[in-house]
Amino acid sequence: MPADQPHGASAASSLPQAPATTAAPAPPARLAQAALRDVPWEIGVAKPDPAIVVDGVTRTFGGLTAVSVDHLEVQRGGITGLIGPNGAGKTTLFNLLTGFDQPNAGTWSFDGRSLGRLSPHQVARLGVVRTFQLTKALSRLTVLQNMLLGAKDQRGEGFFRSLVPGVWRKQEQANTEKALDLLARFKLDAKKDDFAGTLSGGQRKLLEMARALMSDPKVVMLDEPMAGVNPALTQSLLGHVKDLREQGMTVIFVEHDMDVVRDISDWVVVMAAGKVIAEGPPESISQNQAVVDAYLGAHHDAPLTVEEEDQVLAEAEAAIAREEGTSGEVLSSDGTDREGTQR
Amino acid sequence: MGELLDAFQLGVRAMFAYQAVFFALLAIGLNLHFGYTGLLNFGQIAFAMVGGYGIAISVAQWDLPFWVGVVVGLGAAVILALLLGLPTLRLRADYLAIVTIASAEALRLLFRSVGSSEITGSTSGLFDYNSSFFSLCPWSVSGRFDILGTRWRGSELWVITIGWSIVLLACLLVWALMRSPWGRVLRAVREDEDAARALGKNVYAFKMQSLVLGGVFGALGGMIYAVGTGSQNPDQYQNANTFLAYGALILGGAARVLGPVIGAMLLWFIIAFSDSALAALVSGDNSFFGLFEWGDLLSTTDIAYIRFIIIGLGLMLLMIFRPQGILGDRREVMLDAR
Structure with a gap:
């Protein structure tokens, strides 16, 4: 992987077990990681130098709330990974941030400048460029x-x-x-x-990223840059993403491959069902209970005990009973009593 | 054999007649819309109509000078493009198609309605508006000229001289625009609007500019047609002409500067040649290898329809064997198949 050569060294020092080694003089590229070291792993936590700030952004499609983010800050000059199960609202959030979609409520700003109600090309001209999940190479050019x-x-x-x-x-x-x-x-x-x-699918991804760089962007938003790319090309794409950070750009990317996320991101934001459910450095994420629950379900690792089964059953029955009881009277499981109330 | 040669000569004459200029300009406009920008304009004839009537109404009804009529026609085309584009260009491509096809028909019906007869002349039409155009002609308007075995009236020659000059200038303009960054953005819009937006291009503005410019080309075509025929009637502007112009564009090759011009010339060659060749076939005692007489099979009235059947067959064969048209790039067209 000759393309990777220049940043191989920095990659080694940026591995997830790094916390101990980052005390040593880190290459300038890892400024963001150093800055984020003391930031608590809390949802909506304030970053030392945020490039993008999102406040109370909500987007609903009919009855479905696709995105509902209370507060989110993205550190300047860092790589922020945005992960979450399918349908978590990652792409919708991307669309909102880049003007391709407008939210029902909320404000969001870039460099202190509000991005609300801007159209996509205006956002792009401010220096926020994006790529698409389904690559948009302009075929006949x-x-x-x-x-x-x-x-x-x-x-x-x-x-x-x-x-x-x-x-x-x-x-x-x-x-x-x-x-x-x-x-x-x-x-x-x-x-x-x-x-x-x-071009092949992977080359199109490369072209799309290179094309985005033509505008000297300040923020690059990559929607699943590695999807459908063969492993060899993934490595070189990863190298390019790291290059962006070394050139001082802020990178936000959506990705499903956890190895990739762990490898390159300085900060990870996890979304599920439209909400941010966790954020923190990559090594904090895999241990986060909310994240594990979101991906695998709350009861993924233990079979239910008899007591738990009974409890779940009782809860379900109570719920059904509540729905049936229109007048709000207390219902017992005693059949005669129920007849009495019906009378 | 001599008849066939005559038919060929008539075909060649039709390649250069003002009808071919008319279709060439319609198709140049459509090329800008459809070929370069990906806009589906199915009402190009409406632009030609406002162009032609711009001259006819200004001169015949309002007694304004001819050049004012030209300005009025061009202005009307710009306004029409803005009216059609403002509500639809933010939406998906289909909406422009629906609106243009409907308004082309609505405009024609409006122009031929009794209520508007004081301005448009309704179905009785407008006449006598091109005399000052012909007064500029440096040669005798009523003279007869023989050029390479084809006969032309002086007035016809004047119309096509101006007409082909406009076609030439339009092609130069399109060529200059398409090699510039402006043209590159138009093609990007054709390929993917969202990608162009993500790169900071104001797609709406580019689409509007393309719609207006293509409409102006259509209006120029209508003006040539108006001075060529010498009379204006709303029913000359049936929307079928839009689709014939599309046929010319695809025949010649879309997204090529000269594609619409070659296509329009070829289209008129086929129309005129098949017309006179079939007429000669039917009128003479020609038999199909002694089996039956052509005259028994076809009457002269069938010919008008049969030539369009021939054009349709030709277009079908073209799409099968040369989908890129005459001038197109096959590699480019085949990319769409994926």
Whole structure:
């Protein structure tokens, strides 16, 4: 994995058993981890230097509450992993943060600037770019055109200015150079003139990430960057994600693979049923009872005892009885009494 | 054999006649909408109608100079595009399709209604609006000219000279736009709107610009048609023309600068050639290898329909064997199959 070489060393020092070793001078890239070391493992805890702050954001689809986050802060310059079972609201939260969806209530801000009611392209222009769970490579554009599209503030994108090549040619050349650099980093430079639709699934993920980087974002939000990517490519993708942090970007990513999450994240936020149920450094998460319950169910590890079974049964019966009793009178299990009340 | 050669000559003549210019401009507009931006405009003929009537009403009804009529027509096309786009371009692609096809028909019915006859002339139409256009002609308007064995009136030549010049300029404009970053964003919008949004592009604004510009091309087509026919009647602007223009676009190759032009020329060649070739076949004593007489099988009135059957068959064969059209890139089209 030659792509991994430069950050192999930093990866070693960032393994989950690191707490003891982080006391030693950590590479600058791990600033976020150092800053987060003393933060308590509590839901909605304040971070030393938050880039994104979410407050009371709720999104309902009909009767279903997809997202209901009371308070969440995302540390600047760190990699924050967002995990949770299917349907936990991770992607919905992503959509809300990037303007692709609007919440029913709540505020959220980036660098102290409210992102409420902004449309997706306005959010992107502020420096918050995202990728998609289902990769959106622009199939009938070449790889290089895909990349150039990512560049910000292009003069040639105005209708009238586009007709005067002199206005945008220089910027275009600079963008092309930058794009070729990035493509070389992502090992896509050989494919630059191919249609993006001919790339493999993993290469599309790489292209999407590289394209997002063209705009020099401050926050990169990756929705399942490793989904459907073969293990060899996963390693190189991981390296690229770590690179982002080393360049000072804030990374938020959704992922299901716990090994990946443990490997690269500085902080992990766990969602279930629309709520944040736990947050903390990666090593804290696997021991968290709420997380284990959310993933595996509360009674996953022990068979029910006879007493517990009786208790569950009694609770169920009581619940049924409550629903049947319309007047709210106390019902006993005695049949004669019930007849009496019916009379 | 001589008849076939005559038919061929008529076909070649039709490739350059003002009808071909009309369809070329309609298809250039559709190419911008559908080929580059992915907008489904099924009412391109409405833009042509407001363009043509812009001239006819301004000149024949309001006694304004011809060039004012051109400005009115173009302005009307811009307004129509804005009206169609404002409510629909934020929604899925289908909504624009529904709204355009409905408003094209609604506009035609409005223009031919009795109530609007004071302005649009209703079904009796409008005349006498192109004299100042022909007064600019440097050669004799009523003269006859023989060019490569085809006969043209001076006025026809003037219309197609201006018409093909506009087509040329439109192609140059599209070419210049499409090699620029602006054109790149349009193609990105065609591929995936959300991806373009996530990259900070105001998709709505780009779609609107595309709709307006394509509509203006359609209006220019309508103007050429209006000065070419010399009379305006709402029923000239049946929405079937939109779909013929789509046929021309796909024939020539969508998302190619010259695709719509080649397609429109070829379409008119096929229409004119099959028309006169079939007419010659039916009228003469031609038999099918001595089995039956063509004249017994077909009457001259059938020909008008049969030529469209031929076009339909041609399009089907094209889709099977060359889905990218004449100028298209097969690699690009095949990507869609996945």
